[in-house]
Amino acid sequence: xxxxxxxxxxxxxxxxxxxxxxxxxxxxxxxxxxxxxxxxxxxxxxxxxxxxxxxxxxxxxxxxxxxxxxxxxxxxxxxxxxxxxxxxxxxxxxxxxxxxxxxxxxxxxxxxxxxxxxxxxxxxxxxxxxxxxxxxxxxxxxxxxxxxxxxxxxxxxxxxxxxxxxxxxxxxxxxxxxxxxxxxxxxxxxxxxxxxxxxxxxxxxxxxxxxxxxxxxxxxxxxxxxxxxxxxxxxxxxxxxxxxxxxxxxxxxxxxxxxxxxxxxxxxxxxxxxxxxxxxxxxxxxxxxxxxxxxxxxxxxxxxxxxxxxxxxxxxxxxxxxxxxxxxxxxxxxxxxxxxxxxxxxxxxxxxxxxxxxxxx
Ligand SMILES: NC(=O)c1ccc[n+]([C@@H]2O[C@H](COP(=O)([O-])OP(=O)(O)OC[C@H]3O[C@@H](n4cnc5c(N)ncnc54)[C@H](O)[C@@H]3O)[C@@H](O)[C@H]2O)c1
Numbered sequence: 001x002x003x004x005x006x007x008x009x010x011x012x013x014x015x016x017x018x019x020x021x022x023x024x025x026x027x028x029x030x031x032x033x034x035x036x037x038x039x040x041x042x043x044x045x046x047x048x049x050x051x052x053x054x055x056x057x058x059x060x061x062x063x064x065x066x067x068x069x070x071x072x073x074x075x076x077x078x079x080x081x082x083x084x085x086x087x088x089x090x091x092x093x094x095x096x097x098x099x100x101x102x103x104x105x106x107x108x109x110x111x112x113x114x115x116x117x118x119x120x121x122x123x124x125x126x127x128x129x130x131x132x133x134x135x136x137x138x139x140x141x142x143x144x145x146x147x148x149x150x151x152x153x154x155x156x157x158x159x160x161x162x163x164x165x166x167x168x169x170x171x172x173x174x175x176x177x178x179x180x181x182x183x184x185x186x187x188x189x190x191x192x193x194x195x196x197x198x199x200x201x202x203x204x205x206x207x208x209x210x211x212x213x214x215x216x217x218x219x220x221x222x223x224x225x226x227x228x229x230x231x232x233x234x235x236x237x238x239x240x241x242x243x244x245x246x247x248x249x250x251x252x253x254x255x256x257x258x259x260x261x262x263x264x265x266x267x268x269x270x271x272x273x274x275x276x277x278x279x280x281x282x283x284x285x286x287x288x289x290x291x292x293x294x295x296x297x298x299x300x301x302x303x304x305x306x307x308x309x310x311x312x313x314x315x316x317x318x319x320x321x322x323x324x325x326x327x328x329x330x331x332x333x334x335x336x337x338x339x340x341x342x343x344x345x346x347x348x349x350x351x352x353x354x355x356x357x358x359x360x361x
Contacts, residue, residue, distance in 0.1 A: 030081050145157075167271045202271065
């Protein structure tokens, strides 16, 4: 019998990539997603195109239009499926959006995660449980590291952080945003189910996770949204820091590959920072440059002096712990490869939309 992968947020960027990847590796996929992204972000966040893609690409894909806040529903479904691995990627993922919807944010990110952990403990405590956490658990503390200003980006001036932010960095006593705080709650709970109950859990504290399958919107999915703006000739808004704020970007398939490595060799209550690392980091100004090279179109933008609350000025992940625990894992897509794929995907999706509008109009 095929091994069973239970994936929440299966129509999102990471969930869909993980579903395809685990399916190719012999798993039967049970996906949970109620298209809440369209509720959080409106029609542009709609992920129903991804559900159609999953059904086409994964022949025996089984979908559950279930809300992870539905405790009874989640307990019953996990007990019925008895998964061999749980990958939890469903979330309210935007720190700006969270302030307007704190109950929805906390109920989804913190309580929804607890529902899944407890469901796993009751039905399949030996199944590896991988939780997508975020670098926002560090709050704005990374902004206290001394920086140096380069021509197109900020960088750490303290040699202690030459490889990036390690997992030992404090998550305490800083401003996280409402989203960051709800993710701290889930991150700590996932660790606790590992440490207290001995379950094979891990938190992956993501930098910028990206790829061609993102439904990027202004409030979430920086590179995907930036590329879309470029192709459509829309204005991209830069919020503060001179546009030199640095993000490390990792292709969603490299995230899926790490999750699979963890499944094969799980540990209890672990925490990893996962991102593109220094090599795949870029500032917004540098991202404009690369995207323009691929599309040949100038990037329109406006600059607003006020930065986003709690936004990191410079953040890239120290990947050394991941690499030491899982030496066979490495990044396979460079930043340029990833941006090229995003450009191609948006050109295709927007081309199809335009063609459809042409036929209908
Ligand atoms: N994309 C990034 O740059 C990034 C960075 C750091 C951390 N993360 C984390 O990774 C995870 C996945 O992010 P993503 O970029 O794939 O987000 P996404 O929004 O593309 O995917 C999340 C999916 O979860 C679904 N969902 C939301 N609430 C739900 C609910 N209550 N019940 C069922 N389904 C629900 C949404 O419909 C969506 O399809 C999140 O936990 C996010 O916080 C993402």
